[in-house]
Amino acid sequence: MKLAYWMYAGPAHIGTLRVASSFKNVHAIMHAPLGDDYFNVMRSMLERERDFTPVTASIVDRHVLARGSQEKVVENITRKDKEEHPDLIILTPTCTSSILQEDLQNFVDRAALESQSDVLLADVNHYRVNELQAADRTLEQVVRFYLEKAKKNNQLPTNKTEKPSVNILGIFTLGFHNNHDCRELKRLLNDLGIEVNEVIPEGGSIQNLKNLPKAWLNIVPYREVGLMTAVYLEKEFQMPYVDLTPMGLVETAAFIREIEKILKGLLSKRTAKRLELTNNSLINFEEYIDKQTRFVSQAAWFSRSIDCQNLTGKKTVVFGDATHSVLMTKILTREMGLRVACAGTYCKHDADWFREQVLGFCDEVLITDDHTQVADMIARLEPAAIFGTQMERHVGKRLDIPCGVISAPVHIQNFPLGYRPFLGYEGTNQIADLVYNSFTLGMEDHLLEIFGGHDNKEVITKSLSTDFSFHWSQDALLELGKIPGFVRGKVKRNTEKFARENGINQVTIDVMYAAKESAGA
């Protein structure tokens, strides 16, 4: 048992439902008790979805506990088949069905006989995988199912598309800025003369999955979802894939170069047939990268400008999913000259990759899904700004440190109506704004404080658990009030740290000075 107030990644079934409801005309049926269909609320609220979320529950109640689901699941599947005529129905297990251990596969097999739609059982175990892992698996499972089916029916198109083309894997509902990123990716690829063959799962159709092998290569923009599918497609159809995330100028360039390399490799294999394409200057992307970097995107110029000079060496903390945390860390250190004191992720299952990626870009690494650990780390490091999830935003509020949100889990304000990609060249502009605005807000706040705009009430310790209390004498408090606002908090905490270490309960002016001395500042 674990005492938990908050979690970063949701339960497995959420991942499955996100993939299922991203596809067009796919219906998910959860094997779950009443009230577990909260996913529908989230999708309807956060994404402001206009359509009914194609998720229903086959309710597990007392009767099911006593006698098993019996005909209920099969009836619910066939009923949904008749009502909505989906292409595919995915039966989704939950934590409840994981322990009931009913033979759901048997229900699926029986329902498949009676219904027009295809029926699948999502292969996820609540106690083994989280939301992101489940999404990755479910996407692979659906793709595999339809490609194998097409193969069996000899419906697999064998030819590649005329022009170079890609599939984009892993854009899906409730993903952090996914829709904007997808639009930006399409724009980028269009600029490069590359066609987009299929985007899955968001807006994708099950019927078109058999066309996946027609693309020349696959693109997996996010580490968390799509990689399993890409690996499967590589193994079965020898399709190369790019798993670099085009976030930030350097990585976007690397992403484009990787595509270039793969395309050139593919073309050299069939030189004779495609002379016109090899001659095509489009396959040399260097000029495009250079122009975009220096003149179209504002981020390179921003890094050079004196605005950004002021940010040099400022201490930050980055925390989020593996993709966004890694890329943000690289952008901050490499492209803006900030110092990342700690980079962290809650994707514990991908810890090795994460460590390897941020090596050399940050002072320390934190891999945890316990938000109090993250909060305590932030309190200890006292960064000038945080880049994290909604949780870190709230930690920041508590500690008076500005925070830019860069990763799920997120709130409704992270589903903006306006165009806010994080990927590609427009993404670099957005990120520059995000970083710069976080810091200026922080500065303004300090100025306000210096000029007495706010009351001076402060939390005494910055860690979430308080175990020690101090008494500040009147004169010490007065002295503290004289210290400029932007360092006051720090002085206070350093003094208390000193007092704690020396077993002093009463903080007087003498103690303050002693603390200052011991800090050597």
Add this chain to the structure above:
Amino acid sequence: MSKNLTNFQNQFECETGNYHTFCPISCVAWLYQKIEDSFFLVIGTKTCGYFLQNALGVMIFAEPRYAMAELEEADISAQLNDYKELKRLCLQIQQDRNPSVIVWIGTCTTEIIKMDLEGMAPRLEAEIGIPIVVARANGLDYAFTQGEDTVLAAMANRCPSDSLDNKKEIQEDQKTPLVLFGSLPSTVANQLDLELKRQGINVSGWLPSQRYVELPNLGQDVYVCGVNPFLSRTAMTLMRRRRCKLIGAPFPIGPDGTRAWIEKICSVFNIIPDGLKEREIKIWQGLEDYLQIVRGKSVFFMGDNILEISLARFLIRCGMIVYEIGIPYMDKRFQAAELSLLEQTCFEMNVPIPKIVEKPDNYYQIQRIRELQPDLVITGMAHCNPLEARGINTKWSVEFTFAQIHGFINAREILELVTRPLRRNMNLKALGWTTLVEN
């Protein structure tokens, strides 16, 4: 009237129970705020935690006095000892927060693996010295607000008995003590206290009280009365286990309901209510601006929080036409007085009695909504945006649970909620964008 009654009996239907509602563990959200010295420990899985975290949004970050005891695979397969695990967590809570009571919320998972919470609680309570109350608020058995019912029913057993000293004290105050049950924000509870005081009735306590250590005395001489329609288990416990006398009244929602509620209590105490009729009339007069908006409009309750009968009754009195009252669970005995007030209201307003659909099926309901095209659908958030996109006005039902809707003073608040979509959409109507989905 008698003919009407037979019609009424035919108005109940029961569908498949395939509807959207909140999980009953959501009750911790308002109960931990109400009972200031409590700590709620929800013993469940990531699914429960994810629901709480998302449903309660901002509250999560305000250092709430609730947490998950998240069950892991080793707990499910009994490789870990439940008792030891719970003891470890409760000691941690005791150290960090030092609450006066820890409430264990049993979930679907603890039901399925048959974790004996009721058996473990007294042992652990004796060992660590904090009362532990067990409530099984799970989605296998209950819907949304019924969560509060299970907690209060468990708490009713913890209320002190009428000891001699206390009895004396109460006797000076009032001959027959009256305890109200149902969790309300303290301002609303005070307002209701005051309404009764005007009639010369002193409320001797509330279940729940502001603090666990102030739970009211219960016993044979105590009269109890509910303020919310979803408290049937609590009512049952109070009658059967604590031998209290239940006053079956309509619920104090809307000025009509509030008056009927007070009148019923007065009648039990042999008091002739004073100035109540005038007060109700005055409140109605004050609502006239809202009433003009709602009169003649139709409303459809999809049903998810058991407040539906009382709200429908009030809205019919306001001049609305109710097409359907969906409701998760209908306790005809506990709601008897409310049902007969509904019947009487329909009779007086000269409208047909609406169909009451227990355990509704949301899919069929949406077909009916498409057919009936009501002016307002009161429903959960899962359906609001899709219906709005199809040009149907909606009001999120959960807001009625969290808003202050009880008593004379708050009648305005109910109509504020009900008319908000109507007022907003009146403004938008001229723009001609009512339907925002492609056909």
